[in-house]
Amino acid sequence: MHNLKVVDSTRKVYSENLDTQSKENMNFPPKNPEREIDQKLVEKSQKGDKQAFGVLVEKYHKKLYRLLSRMVRDQSEIEDIVQDSFIKAYRAINNFRGDSAFYTWLYRIGVNTAKNHLMSLSRRPKAMNEVEIEDMENFDDATDLRSYETPESSMMTKEIAATVNETIEHLPEELRSAITLREMDGLSYEEIAEIMDCPIGTVRSRIFRARESIAEKLKPLIETSNKRW
Amino acid sequence: MSENISSIIDNELKGKDLDHGLNELAKNSSALSSYRTYQMISDIMKNDYYDVNSELTDKIMSRIQDEPTQFNNGFIYNNQSTATIDYKKYLLVFLLGLIAAFGISWAVNNFSNSESTSSSDFLASDSISQEIIEDHFSTTTRNPNHFLEAGYQPNI
Numbered sequence: 177m178h179n180l181k182v183v184d185s186t187r188k189v190y191s192e193n194l195d196t197q198s199k200e201n202m203n204f205p206p207k208n209p210e211r212e213i214d215q216k217l218v219e220k221s222q223k224g225d226k227q228a229f230g231v232l233v234e235k236y237h238k239k240l241y242r243l244l245s246r247m248v249r250d251q252s253e254i255e256d257i258v259q260d261s262f263i264k265a266y267r268a269i270n271n272f273r274g275d276s277a278f279y280t281w282l283y284r285i286g287v288n289t290a291k292n293h294l295m296s297l298s299r300r301p302k303a304m305n306e307v308e309i310e311d312m313e314n315f316d317d318a319t320d321l322r323s324y325e326t327p328e329s330s331m332m333t334k335e336i337a338a339t340v341n342e343t344i345e346h347l348p349e350e351l352r353s354a355i356t357l358r359e360m361d362g363l364s365y366e367e368i369a370e371i372m373d374c375p376i377g378t379v380r381s382r383i384f385r386a387r388e389s390i391a392e393k394l395k396p397l398i399e400t401s402n403k404r405w
Numbered sequence: 406m407s408e409n410i411s412s413i414i415d416n417e418l419k420g421k422d423l424d425h426g427l428n429e430l431a432k433n434s435s436a437l438s439s440y441r442t443y444q445m446i447s448d449i450m451k452n453d454y455y456d457v458n459s460e461l462t463d464k465i466m467s468r469i470q471d472e473p474t475q476f477n478n479g480f481i482y483n484n485q486s487t488a489t490i491d492y493k494k495y496l497l498v499f500l501l502g503l504i505a506a507f508g509i510s511w512a513v514n515n516f517s518n519s520e521s522t523s524s525s526d527f528l529a530s531d532s533i534s535q536e537i538i539e540d541h542f543s544t545t546t547r548n549p550n551h552f553l554e555a556g557y558q559p560n561i
Contacts, residue, residue: 209416209417209419210416212416213413213416213418213423213427216423216424216427217427217431220427220431221475222475222476223476224474224475224476225431226466226469226470226472226474227431227432228427228431229469230431230437230462230466230469231427231430231431231437231440233462233465233466233469234437234440234441234444234462235444237457237461237462237465238448238455238457241455241457241461242455251458255458255461255464258461258465259461259464259465259468262465262468262469263465263468263469263472266469266472266475267472267475269475270475270476329456330456332456333454333456336445336449336454337449337454340446340449340450344450355450356450358415359446359447359450359451360450360451364415364417365412365415365417380408380411380412380417381408383411383415384407384408384411384412387411387442387443387446388407390446391439391442391443391446394442394445394446398442398445401456401459
């Protein structure tokens with residue numbers, strides 16, 4: 177993993193600022209907005225919009241890949257299982273009623289597909305006992321998963337991280353603070369607006385501009401990265 | 406538009422703006438490309454980036470395109486053009502069926518009419534004597550006398 181040290185000082189300043197404010201006074205959104213967005217995409221998919229399902233694929237394929245890399249070592253096998261899992265999810269999309277989050281439902285499909293795959297090969301999930309599999313089925317986020325990157329992909333990841341780090345370092349202060357508070361502290365726009373004492377629209381714009389600046393620097397790297405496959 | 410995509414990444418878009426943004430994301434490849442890059446930046450900053458084959462989503466979507474389109478009203482179509490072809494095919498089958506039904510109906514009517522006519526003509530024909538006709542009916546099971554003549558004893 178590649179830490180971004182440059183943003184630490186910014187985070188410290190604003191975190192102290194945040195601590196002094198009463199979080200209770202902030203109006204947190206009552207619903208889980210991520211789940212709401214996923215539900216909208218599911219509903220569009222259920223109405224026959226395949227591209228909406230494509231957005232869900234875009235959003236969750238890496239997380240599903242990482243989850244399954246705990247069960248299966250071979251990269252091409254993982255890719256096949258990820259593909260099959262999304263196809264199964266698409267075929268069953270009309271059965272999804274939103275009782276659970278979409279990704280929980282998808283991950284369960286993925287784990288079952290991987291289990292069936294391993295059983296068909298008379299293999300057991302690598303280095304895992306039943307308890308660990310149960311843990312994984314309750315997996316909610318990809319944060320603590322082990323990765324099995326190749327040396328080449330590891331180098332590319334380091335390069336991308338370094339570029340992001342360097343670009344953030346050279347961003348104007350207000351852009352750097354906005355994106356740091358959002359991405360590393362996970363604050364909402366409203367919280368950031370309170371901390372930075374500016375309108376929410378300004379926060380939205382600053383975060384967007386910061387992303388655009390970083391994206392511009394990443395463009396050549398992304399093209400190189402895509403060519404590797 | 407990209408600002409909306411940026412807000413979608415942060416789950417900060419609501420209401421009609423969200424619907425608009427999601428539509429754009431689903432239909433516009435450059436919007437999806439921006440989404441992909443913003444997501445990458447987000448993952449990198451959270452130390453959560455994982456390098457996966459960039460063609461994987463294309464492979465998945467290519468297979469999804471080959472799948473029949475799912476509708477929550479229970480209908481499944483392969484795609485719009487196939488749906489039209491299916492419709493035409495069913496219309497053709499329906500029309501052929503209709504023509505066949507008319508044809509069969511017409512043939513049955515004509516055949517039964519001609520049969521009954523010829524039958525009555527035959528019975529009334531002078532070329533066959535009445536005696537032969539009576540003899541014919543007297544030896545059939547429709548004639549009760551036939552049973553008595555054959556020695557059949559009804560078990561009463």
